[in-house]
Amino acid sequence: MTRTSTWQQILDPSHRADPYPLYTELRKTPVVRVEDGTYVVSTYREIVSLLHDPRLSSDARNLPEVGADAAAHADEEGFPGLPPNFIRIDPPEHDRIRRLLTRDFGPPHRPGRIDGMMPDLLRIVTSLIDDFTAKDGSGTDGSGTVRVDIVDDFAYPFPVAVICELLGVPREDEPRFQVMSGAVIETADPTTGGLAERQRRRAKAVADLGQYFAQLLDARHGRRGDDLLSGLLSGDSDEAPMSHEEILSNAALLLVAGHETTVNLVTNGMLTLLRHPEVLDRLRLGDEPDLAARVVEELLRYEPPVQFLSSGRNTLDDIEIAGTTIPRGSPVALVLASGSRDPDFVPDPDRFDPDRDHNEHLGFGGGVHYCFGAPLARPETQIALTQLAHRLKNPRLVADPPPYRASPSLRGPRHLLVEIDGVDPA
Template sequence: MTETGDPSVEPARIYQQIHQFANRANPYGLYAELRQTPVVKLENGAYVVNTYEHIVALLHDPRISSDQRNLAHPPATAPLPPSFIITDPPEHDRLRGLAMRHFGPPHSPLVVENMRGELQELVKELIDGIADRKQADIVDDVAYPFPVTVICRLLGVPREDESKFHVWADEVVETLGPGEGDQEERIQRRQAAQLALAGYLGELAQARRENPRDDLLSGLVTYHGPEGSMSEIEVMTTSVLLLIAGHETTVNLITNGMLTLLRNPGLLYRLREEPDLVIGAVEELLRFEPPVHFLPQRVALDDITVAGVTIPKGANIILALASGSRDPEHVTDPDRFDPDRPYIQHLGFGGGIHICFGAPLARLEAQVALRQLAKRLVNPRLVTDPPPYRPSSTLRGPRHLPITYDGVLPYEGP
């Protein structure tokens, strides 16, 4: 292994291996090797940062930009302007603030908590739907339809249009970040899907301007306050972001969670008997099996020295969040799933000003789903381990999670 901080060929090769589909089921041994070199320079001039301490520092460093237009060699102009997740202050703060006033504190502090009963009812109905069977797919039967229904209701997107936006959302997700195949072709596919999804949501936004309802999309198009309002294109890009982020990562969180519990049947039993254990379990899942493994779009606004390596101004920085959350310098026994850890710190929702917008909802959705699955499924077992995985190494999770079980218990409350 190369010396710490040495941006040489071997660590770059390990990084490329992580993105190979053959390693999708378990990339964590490769992350452990990669952490021996906290900062890795790639052939394309990008720098990968792999350790918890340095990732956290960069997430809070004002010399780090989220806007790809600050790259030394910026990409060609995209067909849509960037959403707030890939912009910097003050543009980021304005757009995120306008979106947040309809979703969380300080203007709408109870939106997520007031959804608790509805979330519990949705999961109840989904589990009831597999009660007369002995085999199910956790992804198709629970982990996908649950958050999709939630984000559709929250945004005001007709649930019956799911078949339309599912294809577009999948294309955006599976072409996000580094991966196999021609990079230019992946970018073109992603942009085409984003345009199609934006067009669909733009038409829906226009309908809400003319006939507002009690949903987030109506709030985005009708609010006019002292801080201004969103333009039509800003509503479209924000809606695309919220629709995709509002379900894709939660699908992975719930699925990774159930997979981890099924691999640890003692913890599955404890969760049945100790429902509050799910709070720590979800936080530990965000550390141990996070739905987001990389933040690939960060840019150095100045020369920055990290672990003895100088990252030049204009360079692309990739933050390996999943590697950082399993850093043994940060957490004891990092490769053991332990929901009883007294203090669970993780990078599952990123950090800094770009910390996940929907984190409170994602946490609650995962808690509700995993608690009910643990309580109601009788003797659930994996059909295959590892299960088949989705192509993306950035938003990582099983494509399907087939299980067998001996029955489904009646619903007895949350």
């Protein structure tokens, strides 16, 4: 089996339920050039090295044929272009925008923002689980067998409600931005076309979301609240504020990234717990105060929502790594999920073990682009899984493996059907 055929199998939807044996094969050659010219990096230490290497750029405009082609297509289609969001640019521009976003998201300026959201997170989760009893004719006392879809009935609406509240987006707009968000996510899938084509489609999808946020901001006209968008509009900072276009581009990113990856993390988490009932029972008992946190960290290593980073990453200079020279101007894919299961770094990597010591993983990436939303995604998932474990009576999988989403990079079940014998009171 050649390395290129291994990568093609990883991209093939038929292997979505369990790509990990393929990652084992891929790691035999830590850095490999695949059919489309991308250099795929699959081992932990090499991935960490590149995540911290300033010669690896996240700005697709450093590939002239991509940037120019995307701009020309934008003009032809007649929609306004937006600047790249902060995860698609390099320092120092990246650092300025990230600092401005952080002012209204967390420390040092808003140290209590996330902690202050905890009661609302619990309220949303409690309401969603309460609604399970209304399905399939089950009584409100929780009696009777109920079939629920953990994705549609819980893991999707929960982070959507949270990110809407954080940003100040009307919850009733969800059907509208779901379509636009899905279009953005699709462009991260390397099986849906070449890089230049996906950059064009991404520009169109982000522009659509930008137009949505432009209408939303125009409707406010001074009626600003305590949400993140209001904070960005206030421009209350010692450094140059974001332009209107930068606000639109980064608001679109936060809306998409703020729920899509958490959906997968919660769903992958519940699937993993149902496959490991001994851990689910421990979580249900509630005798270990730090167990939920350890479960989530192990999930980020064992079944991460983001499998690899690829779109737009390219080398600004020749980089020699693991005996291979990646030439200047080459696209690079970092297979985070493979690195987190690298046996040269993690003992017994294919075992789900929330009790492992020194659990280091790549579930939130690393370097300057370490996941901005990690401080929120962690407690979201901890609360979600804890409440599901506490309240669902005798949960069991309807199908294993469940059907998966098409994307190989943002990996998670499309549906996760679970039967329960009702729910316990909150």
